Amino acid sequence: MTSTSHTSTKTRAFPVPADEQERLRSLADYGILGVPPLPDLPSVVELAAYICGVPNAVVNIISATQQHQMAAYGFEPGVCDREDSMCAISIVEPETVVVRDATLDPRFNRNPFVTGEIDDVRFYASAHLRDRDGHVLGSLCVFDQQPHELTAQQREGLEKLARMVMDVMDLHRHGQMLEQALNTVQRTTRELQRSNASLQHFAGQVSHDLKNPLTGVLGFVAMLAEIDAVLEDATAKRCVDKALSSATRMWRMIEDVLSHASLGGRPSFAQVDLGAVVQQVLDDVGAAISAAQATVDTGPLPMVYGDATQLRVLVQNLVSNSLKFRDRGRACHISITGSEDPDGWTFAVADNGFGIAEEDRPRVLEMFTRLRTDVEGSGIGLATCQRIVEAHDARLVIDGTPGGGTTVRITLPRNALPFPVLLS
Structure with a gap:
C-alpha cells in the first residue's frame, strides 16, 4: 500500500451490512472522523505488525462512502473510496478474516489493492472494530506483499489489539462527552452569574422601594405607641404593639432577602427554633386568622437546621394557603405539628x-398553577415552598387530611448542604 489516497475511476459494488444505518449513527457518535489522529493508535498498529510478523498494519474506519486510515505502520495513512477497500468487504464477515494469498480469494482477487492498481497485497488479515452494540465500524488490518500465515496466537493477539483500538475510541468519545458537559456547565454558570447579578440588582431596587414606605409606617406606629390614649387603652396598645412587631419583622425580612440575594442565592444555614418561627408567622397572619374565624393548634416543634428567613416564608405560605382554601361550610381548623428522628x-x-386531589398534587408545586379560579391567588405559593425545600435538600409531601383537607409534610435532613435558590 504505497499509495493510500486514491479515487477510483471504476464503479465497483461493495457489500453493505444489514445494520448499516445503525452502524453509521454509532460511528458519528464517536466523532473520530475529521479530527486530529488519536494519539494512542500508532503504538497499537506498530504492535500489531510486530505480533503478526508483517511490515504493514492500519486502523481502517469505514464511513458511508470512504475508508479512513486513522493510523498506519509501514506507510503513510490516507483515504480511499469505500468501493476500493478490502476492509469494506471484511466488515460484513462474521469473524476475523485471514487470507494467505488474496489473489486466490474470490472476495479480493479483483480488488485494486490486490491487482496492482493501488497495491500488490497478498497476505491480508482483518479483525473487527466492534462497538458495544455489535456494530462493526471498521477493522484493525495487517498485510504483506508476500503470502503469509497467522498462528492461532497471532490471530488472538490481533483480535485483542482490535479491542484495544475500540477502548481508545471509547476513551476519545467519553472525553468529548466530558468536554461537552463542561462547556454546558460553563455556559450555565455564566448564565447563573448573570441571573444572580440581575437578581441582586432587582432585590436592591425592590428593598429600597419597600423600605421607604415601611420606614414611614414604623415611624407613625412608634409615635402611636407613645400617645397617652393608646398607653391607657389595653386593646389599642396591644394592636399597636402587634403592628410595630409585624412591621419590624417585615423590615428584617427585607434586609434578609437583600442579604440573601447579595450572597448569590445561597441559604444561610444555622440552628433554627421552628416553634419561634411558627409563632412569628401566626402573629403576622393573626388578622387573617381572625377574619376566617379559624383555630390554629400547635404542638411541640423541634430545633432544626436551615435558613430562618426561608423557613418563615415556607410556613407562612402553608398557613396562608390553609386559610385561603378553607371550606366555608365548616369552621376552619389548622394544626401544626413536628417530630424528630435520627435522620x-x-x-x-x-x-x-377543600383538599387537593391526588392526581393534582404534583402539579400544584409548579409555578402559576391554580386549581380553583374562584379563590384569589397567583399560583406561586406552593412553587415557592418547593424551591425552599429543594434549597434545604429536604422533602415535601402532600397528603389528604382524615375527614377532608390537606396535610403538607416537610422533612428536613440533619446533614443538609445548602443549595442555591434560583428564582424565575
Missing part, C-alpha cells in the same frame, strides 16, 4: 379545607 425533622401543616 432529621418533620413538621406538618394540616387543615380541614
